[in-house]
Amino acid sequence: MLEKTDRKILHELQFDSRRSAATIGEKVGLSASACHRRIRLLEDRGVIEGYGARLNAEKLGYVMTFFVEVTLEGQSETVLGAFERAAAARPEVLECYLTTGTADYVLKVSAQDTDDYERIHRRVISGLPHVIRIQSSLVMKTVKSWRGYPVE
Amino acid sequence: MLEKTDRKILHELQFDSRRSAATIGEKVGLSASACHRRIRLLEDRGVIEGYGARLNAEKLGYVMTFFVEVTLEGQSETVLGAFERAAAARPEVLECYLTTGTADYVLKVSAQDTDDYERIHRRVISGLPHVIRIQSSLVMKTVKSWRGYPVE
DNA sequence: GGTGAAATCGTAGACTG
DNA sequence: CAGTCTACGATTTCACC
Numbered sequence: 407m408l409e410k411t412d413r414k415i416l417h418e419l420q421f422d423s424r425r426s427a428a429t430i431g432e433k434v435g436l437s438a439s440a441c442h443r444r445i446r447l448l449e450d451r452g453v454i455e456g457y458g459a460r461l462n463a464e465k466l467g468y469v470m471t472f473f474v475e476v477t478l479e480g481q482s483e484t485v486l487g488a489f490e491r492a493a494a495a496r497p498e499v500l501e502c503y504l505t506t507g508t509a510d511y512v513l514k515v516s517a518q519d520t521d522d523y524e525r526i527h528r529r530v531i532s533g534l535p536h537v538i539r540i541q542s543s544l545v546m547k548t549v550k551s552w553r554g555y556p557v558e
Numbered sequence: 559m560l561e562k563t564d565r566k567i568l569h570e571l572q573f574d575s576r577r578s579a580a581t582i583g584e585k586v587g588l589s590a591s592a593c594h595r596r597i598r599l600l601e602d603r604g605v606i607e608g609y610g611a612r613l614n615a616e617k618l619g620y621v622m623t624f625f626v627e628v629t630l631e632g633q634s635e636t637v638l639g640a641f642e643r644a645a646a647a648r649p650e651v652l653e654c655y656l657t658t659g660t661a662d663y664v665l666k667v668s669a670q671d672t673d674d675y676e677r678i679h680r681r682v683i684s685g686l687p688h689v690i691r692i693q694s695s696l697v698m699k700t701v702k703s704w705r706g707y708p709v710e
Numbered sequence: 711g712g713t714g715a716a717a718t719c720g721t722a723g724a725c726t727g
Numbered sequence: 728c729a730g731t732c733t734a735c736g737a738t739t740t741c742a743c744c
Contacts, residue, residue: 497708507695556649
């Protein structure tokens with residue numbers, strides 16, 4: 407699926423996308439242009455979806471994170487579809503997953519403070535279509551946050 | 559805490575960090591150098607922690623994602639610390655959070671296939687220190703994946 | 711895939727308003 | 728704190744081996 411050299415390139419770019427093709431090429435044993443060609447190819451194939459800045463959540467004011475388990479009234483395609491569209495449209499909902507297990511969906515939500523969370527809980531999540539049960543877990547400590555996939 | 563213009567800059571950089579200061583400046587109503595100065599400042603202040611490539615998990619072979627709730631035998635600092643260090647060190651553990659609620663920790667784990675997950679479950683997670691209970695939820699659908707904080 | 715060179719682009723600095 | 732202008736450097740891109 408992916409070659410060893412490609413994986414090394416991806417590994418580098420995951421953690422610092424500002425490295426130049428020349429720098430990465432040196433690390434992986436390729437010339438700058440060969441490395442650059444591979445990167446372009448990885449972009450074209452969609453392996454690399456884009457490049458983004460990693461922001462510090464706390465410095466943005468997002469000091470609280472929650473995992474919210476949501477149960478819906480029923481499982482029909484209509485119900486699930488309506489919920490998913492509404493959830494995805496809310497900026498407060500950072501992530502949303504349909505999962506097996508006790509609940510139907512798991513959401514990741516960030517809040518600025520307790521008032522903000524109260525607002526999100528009551529106005530946003532409770533207001534999503536067909537929600538009948540909500541159970542929140544506050545993140546007390548982020549032991550490991552997302553840094554990238556094990557690609558090497 | 560953060561000014562409107564800074565937020566706009568961060569918004570742009572979150573989604574495409576390859577935009578130049580000139581391009582972003584145009585969007586936010588600043589000259590290239592003024593915009594560049596602000597970006598540097600945001601980096602220096604630690605609001606921007608770095609820049610990375612967003613990779614497509616499926617094209618890397620990570621077609622399965624799990625949320626794993628882990629309960630430990632006890633809550634002493636020693637127990638928690640040992641678990642956290644071990645969990646953070648495993649590349650298969652993409653994320654790890656200490657949470658309120660029924661379990662102690664929530665882990666996010668990616669696997670290449672069912673065999674890979676079996677391996678991770680039995681060899682990795684069960685082998686983390688002081689684990690007495692594991693409950694996994696398979697992600698059946700990613701409704702919304704992480705795109706960035708609502709910063710505007 | 712490598713080389714090398716050309717053209718482009720982006721950053722950084724000094725200075726002014 | 729923003730704008731302009733400039734210069735330097737780095738990076739991409741291309742044709743060819």
